[in-house]
Amino acid sequence: MYRRMIINDLKKNRLVSAAVCIFMAISACFIGLTVLLFASLLGSVDKLMTEAKTCDFLQMHSGDMDQEELKAFAKTREDVEDMLVSSFLNMDNSIISLNGRLLTDSTQDNGFCVQNKNFDYMLGMDNEILKPEEGTVYVPVCYKNEYDLEKGQIMKVCDIEFVIGGFLRDSQMNSMMASSKRFLVNPADYMRLEQYGSTEYLIEFLIKDGYDINAFSTAYGDAGLPCNGPKITAPLIRMMNALSDGVMILVILLVSVVVLIISLICIRYIVITGMEKDRKEAGMLKALGLSGKDIKNVYILKYMLLSLAGGVAGGGAAFAVSGPLGRQMRMLYGPAGNTAGIIMVSLAGIVLTEFIILCFVRGILGKNDRLSAVEAIRDSGFIAKRKTDSLMWISVVMAAALFLMLVPLNLASTVSSGKFVSYMGVGQSQIRMDIRQCDDIKRVSKDIYEKLRRDARVERSALMQTMSYRASVNGEENVELLTEEGNHTVFPLKFISGREPLAEGEIALSMLMAQELSCDTGDTILLYRSEKAESYTICGIYSDITNGGKTAKIYSDPLSGITDERPDVIWSIIYIDLKSGEDMTAWINEYQGYFNEYGNSVKIVDIAQYMDGTYGQTIRRIKLAAFTSILVSCLIIFIVILLFTRLKIWQEKKDIVLKKAIGVSCYHIRRDYLVQTLFYILAGILTGIVMGIVPGQMLAGKLMGMFGAAGFRFILDRRMVYLIIPFISLIVAILGVRTATREAVTIKITPEL
Template sequence: MNWLIVKNDFIKNKMINLALFLFMMFSASLAVLSVLMGVQTFTSISKLYKTAEPPHFVQMHKGEINEEKINKFMSENELVIYNQTLTMIDVYGENLTIVGKDNTYDLSDCRLDIGLVKQNELKDLLLNSQHEKVTIYEGEIGIPVLLKEMYDMKIGDHVILTSNNVKKEFVIKEFILDSMMNSPMVSSTRLLLSHKDFNNLQGKVGEKEYLIEAYFANTKEASNFKTVYENAGLPQSGQAVTYSIIFLLSALTDITTVFVLLLVSLLLIIVSFICVRFTIMAALEEEIQEIGTMKAIGLPFRDIRDIYIYKYRALAFIGIITGYILALLLSSVVTKHITSTFGDIGMSTLAVVLSLVAGYLIFLLINYYCKRILKKIKKVTVVDALVRGKGFGKNKGGIKDGLYKSNRLPVNLLLGIREVFYKFKNWVIVFAVVLITVMMIMVPVNLLNTFEAPEFITYMGSSLEDILIEVENGENLETRYANVKQLLQKDNTIENYYEYRSVRVQTIDAENKLMNLNIDCGSSAGNELQYLSGKAPEGEDALALSYLYANEKGKESGDKIEILINDKKKEFVISGIYQDVTSGGYTAKSKYNFSEVDAEKYSFSVNLKDNVEVGKKADEWSKSFGAGVTVDPMEEFINQTLGGVSKQLATIVFAIVIIGIALTMLIAILFLKLRLVKDLSEIAVLKAIGFSEQDINKQYMIKMGCVSILGVLVGIILTDLLGEKIVNAALGVAGIGIKKVNLITNPIMEYIICPLLLIMLILVVTWIIMRTIKKYNIISIIKE
């Protein structure tokens, strides 16, 4: 009998049930997709790392090394279970020309440091998409997937290396997975050569760079080892990176996408609950007399409830199963970046199991929510249902018509506004859905705007200028620094520039424990950064600390910190805590020059005059400075660093906008269909007293328009109030050195395009649905 009732209801209310089904399906699908993607991200990285075995600690170094001294230090350190020192030949993008079937280009616009390497024997292996160790023969080359995605290279393309009067041509044999350098945020990438080609080129082209790698029984020992290594006086003229940072930077793009998908799926689940409540209450009110009859003949509450709940269980079950299947079909699209970056490992068992659990939890939530709503049947008495015909809402009396004010307002406008004002509860579903849709669209859009904005560089420990120049550590550091400064002082195209000197010192805590700290010092150090508390340092006894370092040391703004400079202690006051993702997130800024300490590197932030083209000037300086100095237009630097995140996020955001708009229109159709059924008698009375169909259409357009405008306004306010808090909560969990982001909004998108588009579509839907009242027969409706 229950199945027969459900079947008849599906046939009778096709549109309503279809809308409910779609909401349940999409909310389940997005929830399952976010789980699938999250699990696949960590599973894929873990499987890649298991085979490739990236280092737990790596120190990059340019210049000569004493490998015996390094090996002796490693063997004597009880934390180290394995170590190796690898050689890399650094070349520039302009040294590499790619010849494809359709075009020829060089990599001069690539801001990544490019290194030529040969395959390792046991650890830090370069793999193919099936996680197999890649073997490259003479004349062949393996290109990292990172470069393939940036330049759309293909197997069989030719790579021509031209440097120091040496010209060598290679054929792309394989696209390789580099477990350590697979993110543009790492700032380096490796090209794989055969042993013979590598040995032939070594010393003839480029510049040598060493990768000093160490492995531990527990990867958490990496940060402790880093301090011990740096204090041992071993080679360190380059970036030092730990396992946790390698893992986090690898997963950042996909973690961001998972967060957005999860957020949208949660909002859609809320919308589904609103729709379920609305349709259940509409069905109960419409069938109040049938409910009264069932109570009168002695049917218990559970039996009456089950008649209704079977339908929603069936809808939820079918919707979630369909959503799960849809998620599996779409999984290859959303996990494309994971597959290309970490290898094709297929769908893991854990991902399937956890996604099934996610779908089942949504089913349980919907089932529980339906039971809560249907408890209202308990409160209905036989007298209320059969005699009064009411039982689910208190009769608060009629609305004052206010027609006496119609000499100041048009009658249709007055009736429409007053009904929304006095009976807002009847229209709350449209209000809630529009509100949630605005948030569902605008939070991801604002997040995308933030990643793409030049201002995001202030979250990466740098101020926002036109060009960033870095003088890398090495034997000729001071000479290169002097050359750069001399050129900048003479160039009349420069508006202004800021100079920074980077040093490494040690801090002393209450237990006299030493910990290394990288400090950027200069007259403008710390200015224009994003501070969680406090401000930039103003005097030479002030110091601004990065969030991760302050958090580890338990320091806050106003606290004091002792720094060891050539065996002498100097006390600084912490002026502020800022956000940074460079140097592992452990940095500081100070106006004090630290002249007693040798510089690790120098950097310059340059602003050009308005009529100077940034790209051309950066290329000109890069050629003039030569090796050991990197020159990056800030906008291009950000684009290449965060381009992968932005590109994937843009695809997801576009899909979310389409889904949000489509579901809003579906809700509008569902609501109006049910509203018109409930308002039949009122419409008939309005027609009988002389209101035309056009008047009634206007009234409903005004009602829907007013509610939509309210929903949009509240949605914008909540997006501005809660959007940043939601994003910052996720960033706090990630622990990447950024705890708080001020979302950068696009005012035209947030305040004009999105609101007008939603309101216009709702009004169009309303106009189309209202045309059906032409079919209403006034006499038959009044007789009923």
């Protein structure tokens, strides 16, 4: 009998049942997807690290070292299972090309290595141990998509050509967060390459099971062994591997939580609407002798059925979507080991989500249980309380929906704005000229710069030359500092603290660099611009998301400052502003013509085009995310307003009947609802705008901070934020109210009075 009651009820309230089912499915889908991706990632990373026999302790070192001393140390330790010293041939990115594309733009330290003997293997795409033939190279798998590579294509190092034999998974450096990438070659090829690079060493240890890695790490440090590079342990490697794709999963998790909360709010109101509608029947059933528990169980059974359908649909969708979303992850880390386990964990996640929703529903139903049969049949105070309650929730959901729309939208408008360059460690200019990969960058740059100074159409220009210097703070840290020299006052950039370097002896550091060196403005830093160390005072700290976020700027005269004794200029950039009224496109074309003799070495682009080239794909992704979230949010607004207004109409059915009886037209009743709801809609929209800007900016700022952009501020597309999005939301909300108030028209006077 209960079954028939439930089935009839589901049939009768198809729309409401479908809405509950959809909310349950969406929640299950997002949470299921998060768990599935996260479990797969951990499974893949674990399997890769096991099969590659990743070391437990790694010390990087450049410079001289005594391998015998290391071996002797290893012998004295009972916790060491094995050790090896692996060479890493670090190359300048400008001499490496993959399928004709130079790696100049790469922010990674790229280098070569040979296959290790006992552990830390480079694995192929089937997790097999690779053994490259002479003349072939295995490329880190993360470059496959980035440089659009295929097996059989050519990699060049200066004049030496390699055929790409395939792609490798490097259990230590696979993550884009690891700053180095290892290319695998045959030992004979390695020897041929040695002349082009500098050797670094990876001193690796395998620790026996049951021993403490941290204790070993301390012992290694105390033994005074080679250690002038970073030191990493297996848990950190695992974390870095997990974090790279984990960020995407974290974003999905954040969305899942928001979606779950919105779903719970909606389900709450759907359940209450249902209870309102059935209140008198339920009261009658109570009068007939059904206990509150019995009635609750009927409801629970109904929602369990819906939750089963929602869980299956959502789970199915999660598994379907995880395929394309996890493709990159599977390529980087290989298939996960324990597929059955991952599926079980994901299913558990979905079941848990549905369980949470059902518990929540149970809690709401409990309130109904407290009413006696008489209270349920007669109107009681229980209802009156909810009237303003439902309207308040309209504001909450409107604000949440606006937040979901505005954060990606503001992020997209910020990244695509011209002003965004200020986060990239450069001032705002119209044109950017890159001089790279030619025999004498210093001379070419100088020639071009002088030519520009003579050009009357140029309002201002600044030459920046980038060099790599060794630097140290307090005589302890030794880092390579990518330093841009030039006059930084021409196109001033935004400083988080301090100001740009104005004279010799002053240096500005990027935020991440300052953090790494643990120094602040006013501190001094030793810079090896020549053989002798020079002392520089840190005059300012700025945002930079380029070159891994770790750069520095010093002042030098563009023409006389860079002398021949200085190390080679890695690249030069000239920033240019034209006088107003000048045709930028024509100017760029003209100059590109002059520089044909340099081949591809000189590139002139307008900044907008440059931004599109560099961040175009990211911007398009964020814009797609913004567009999707606008659609989803509009849908949420429509459904929620529709449901909440219908609830309100049910609550006020008697008032409506009375109004109709005394001659108030349906038009006026509907208009009244719109006017009442409008206040809460507008309040929600306003709150949403504020939330989208203030906490939204904080959230986005945290995310951008991870990439090196400090003091992140949204650059708002005011028309979208203050006009179009509120307008769209308002229209959708009004549409929801109008659709819901059709219910008021259908209420008949006679049976209700």
